[in-house]
Amino acid sequence: MTMAENGTDTAAPQEGEQQQIQMQILAQYIRDMSFENIVAQKGLHGGEVTPEIQVQIGLDARKRPVENQYEVILKFNIESKNKDSEDKMFLMEIEYGGIFHVAGVPEDQLHPFLLIECPRHLFPYVRRIVADATHDGGFPQLNLEPVDFVQLYRQQAAAQQQAAAQSAQA
Template identity: 70%
Template sequence: MAENGVDPQAQEQQVRLQILAQYIRDLSFENVVAQKGFEGGEITPDIQVQVSLDARKRPVDDQYEVVMKFQITSKNEENQANLFLLEVEYGGIFLIQGVPEDQLHPFLLIECPRQLFPYVRRIVGDLTNDGGFPQLNLDNIDFVELYRQQMAAQQAEA
């Protein structure tokens, strides 16, 4: 113990997470209704959201890039006709220190996306609204469960 009552090793192990940059890496929005028209009765949208995550080490010490990929499809429940298609890849560059090596992968794919998600939600809401549809407010995502699903899928492939 140090004189001030703080263990120096515990102080060194303190986790540091800092967002250095955020950016849209790729973005696509197709308003199928406006392009092709819509024939039929009432529209009842069925919205499907697929999310995938990717992380990689950058050449600079303690820096990582995390990219969230969203593919959102809205179809009419009645005839399964596409209403809109939205794809967005949103990335962040993070400075991460104090995370043990064996915990770094889940940290990158759980904690970092939690930091980025509110910005993606706003982008999706603005795009759908500006694209001629009611604003889509994405539900919260359980990034722990998403991580588990991705790891299970990778193990099944191996």
């Protein structure tokens, strides 16, 4: 390994060395979002409310036409109900996307990388948007719990395998 005068490494990777993984967020955006305040629409009046929040998360990733670029989408469906009466209080749906430059990831590890590592970088922004939207919608700020994207990826992979097995039997 040699160092140039400016201190950077000028040697090429030796055979057998792994190429360094590169990931860069090129863009982030809200692809779709809706917030429905059912309490206000129906003219319901408060009283004692015990909210129950259900959050469903979906992930999607696609190759873009440009080399090493991928679009990753996080989909959140959030529903709040009054635990006692089962009355819905609000519904929120958000699809948040990111365009990533990803290089150096082996082909067999690219899919999990896109659906685990990329969402980890997008999640704090989605969390903030959800918190602001619920607060601006007249409810206490909803701070989403951290998401274990490894576990979520495993659950989605198992569900896809199960669906494929069922369709093969049919």
